[in-house]
Amino acid sequence: MDLIIPQINFSAIAPALTVMITAVVVLLIGLFFQKVQRELLAIVGIIGLIVSLGELGRMWGKDITGFGGMVGNDNFTIAFQMIFIIAAFLAALLSLNRIEDEYVSYGEFYGLLLFALSGIIVMVQGLNLLIVFLGLEILSISLYILTGFRKMRADSIEAALKYFLLGAFSTGFLLYGIALIYGTTGSFSFKGISSYVNANGFTNVLFVAGIILFLVGLAFKAAFVPFHQWTPDVYQGAPTPIAAFMSVGAKGAAFAVLIRLFVSVAAFSTREWTIAIWVLALLTMTIGNVVAIVQQNIKRMLAYSSIAHAGYILVGVLAGNEMGRSAVLFYLMAYTFMNLGAFGVVSYLGISHKVENLRIESYRGIGYKYPFAALAMAVFMFSLAGVPPTAGFIGKFYLFSAALKAGFVWLVILSVLNAVISAYYYLRVVVAMYMQEPEEGKVFELPAASWGVGLALLLAVLGVLYMGIFPSSLMQLFQKTAELISML
């Protein structure tokens, strides 16, 4: 029997490969040079990230595929990958925070962060459900471990175990869905599934069941309501920079796959599927926002807020037009800056002298004692709430106008109402920082910030303001990617 080896084309997986190699290098440096400073590890990792960004830039516009059509990079995918690399970059800087000294094996820490990123990249560029699944597994397993990294703490272990058990369960759903899809269509590739649906529609019950199970698995990873129960506990227990990365990375990757599926299978715009996604989007944002109001712990509040934001992004996915897709990219970019920034401030203010300052009350009066951190936090909160002139406002504007254009008037009205509700709990933090007296008469003491945290917060603030004030250039870029989205 002849072996026909498909065209391999390593340049198609160059970004993922770079990140994986960097991860191994960081791991080995951490292993053999125990005395090495963690700054060095972070810098090595960041160099790898910059190299892989450069590779993505080189691939722009070329539609490079590899491994016989298993992976492909159209501009849309490249834009997604760039956003995730920026998220990992910010998370790596944030984890230089001197305060969170509890996780000590930094080689493994940065190595796993990079592995998680490589999983996301693989997942996003996969044109085949098998690749998507394996990428998702690399991502999830790395995140389970990173969640439990502060293993001397009960809440970290609890979060890791919870995330692992529920995550493994949802992976089962996803895999069963893929198996049913394969059994009915005879193909793992989006192209094959698409041509099957074009020929047969959704007449085969097993195929529909497979798609639903697949969507449930993705919905779990993206924390849509009612698959969101794990989110607050996991974000609370995980190291703060990891929670920040999770809120952007794991969610965004699921969105990328969802959009890829919806674009390649045009029949998803039928009424039944639209209603299902409509309800999912509304439930996700409403429950996220309403429950966020009563949270006292700021990490839990941000967790529910991230659920709500997934709902907003789902509105853009539902719009299904080019504008919706570019709006999703724009919003995800904005969300990366504002959410990583907000988690960064939480991480910076997190622990002083072994006392945790994670309740919203403990933020009272810090506006005068830590003006820069408080100012940054205020910018992120305004942006998350969608107040102009921040990126969050422009992003919501694009998302909702795309949905309006597609005719989802009621959903847009309800989404705007949701944004109004969310302003309450975001502004509560700002009010606490600037307009309330400290709890015990004075504000807690903090050691000086490390350069990494300062740089990350500065970049995030600049990103939020730049995208809010000059959105057009970036939006034009994203619009080009959305026009070009092809199945390769």
Place this chain on the structure above:
Amino acid sequence: MVTVLLYLFGILAILSALGMVFHRNPVYSALFLVVTFFSLASIYALLGAQFLSIIQVMVYAGAIMVLFVFVIMLLNLRKEVRLPIGKPAQVIFGVIFGLLLFVEGLLIIKSGSISGTLGRYPQAKVNVIGNVEALGNLLFTKYLFPFELASIILLVGMIGAIILGRKKMPKEL
């Protein structure tokens, strides 16, 4: 004959899986799991996937179960202590939706609108060239990239086991 055996092993697999979940003694649970694995291996063999069936026995029923039993013996487990399952509302909710899902599954099977699509290697072709060759051929040509990705998953898993299992962290440097 094959159909009868398929049903037999299917029922055996389900019953032993239930036994594994419900039995209080961990050693019995582990043994029930072995029975489940063997039933699955038999189903694979009946469906013509002999290679998978042998791998199933060797890897799961062999290697992994031995590890399980070792761990159980080392940990010196007693009979497990059961915590209450949950709030009554949760139980009722779970039972209702579980039953709904079950009925849905039955309806799907009864509706008869199930059809599959054959892949590149249908049973007749596999019987000619053999399981191992077909699998190896696909694994190192078409599915080369997924195959390599699986190694990354294993690496990440190993790192995780070491980190979470290590007793003491190295001192802060």
